[in-house]
Amino acid sequence: MNLLSLDARWRRLNDPDFVSQIDGRSFSGLIDLGFDAPDAWPFGPLLEGGADVLEAGEDRLSPELCRLGEDRFLHAVLPIPVRGSDEVFFFAPWVQVAPTDFYAYIDSLTExxxxxxxxxxxxxxxxxxxEDDDAIACRLVPxxxxxxxxxxxQTDPLAQTQTxxxxxxxxxxxxxxxxxxxxPHLANG
Incomplete structure (x- = not known):
């Protein structure tokens, strides 16, 4: 049994038929948090123009890859289990990688x-x-x-949270x- 099933707020979050008394909002499970671009990307979100790639000179942003000057980024997922359930919350951050790793990843996408x-x-x-002033180190795995x-x-406290x-x-x-x-939406049924 999922221990969180005992929490009425959890049941409301996962009930697609639940409607918030505040504004009619409903939920159907965990809400993952993604990012449209690396924080350093200065040219606006990809979605504004409806294009698959946003180009600004030599800089490029697609849904999965980003080149900004000499920096290279891959879009990744960062799973964090929710205790008391079988569910996993996901961040979808961008990760800065070495150019050789960036191109190795691209090569892996070809048949x-x-x-x-x-x-x-x-x-x-x-x-x-x-949030931290220090960069959060990670290892990307396929x-x-x-x-x-x-x-x-690779660094606490997020490493411990991920575990x-x-x-x-x-x-x-x-x-x-x-x-x-x-x-407030989940507080009252």
């Missing part, structure tokens, strides 16, 4: 290309709830076929830190 072996990187977005690489955090998971209240705090405080 018959070499497998992506993974690489070291630095999280390139400020993660709500885990995701499943057709999936983004998975970031395994131990977060409580449901911590997750709600994280959503609030990201600008979407859903706690």
């Amino acid at each position: 018959g290309g070499p497998a992506f072996e993974g690489c070291e990187g630095l999280i390139a977005n400020a993660l709500p709830g885990f 995701g499943g076929t057709g999936e983004r690489p998975v970031a395994q955090i 131990d998971g977060i409580s449901f209240d911590d997750l709600l705090d994280l959503y609030a830190a990201a600008g979407d405080d859903i706690r």
Whole structure:
């Protein structure tokens, strides 16, 4: 049995038929937090023009890859288990990698290309709830076929969080830190 099933707020979050009394908002499970571009990207979001690639001179941003000056970035996923459940919350940050690793990843996407072996990187977005002046080091490992690489955090406190998971209240705090405080919506049925 999922221990969080005892929490009415958890049941409301996962009930697609639940409607918030505040504004009619409904949910159907965990809300993952993604980023449109690395924080250093100065040219606006990809989605504004509807194009698959946003180009500004030599700089390029696609949904999965980014080149900004001499820097290279891969879009990744960062899983964090939710304690008391079988669910996993995902950040979808950008990770700065060495140019050789960036091109090795691209080569792995071609049919018959070499497998992506993974690489070291630095999280390139400020993660709500885990803001730090120091860069967050990670190891990228291959995701499943057709999936983004998975970031395994190397520095605490996020590394410990990724291992131990977060409580449901911590997750709600994280959503609030990201600008979407859903706690009032889930408080009353």
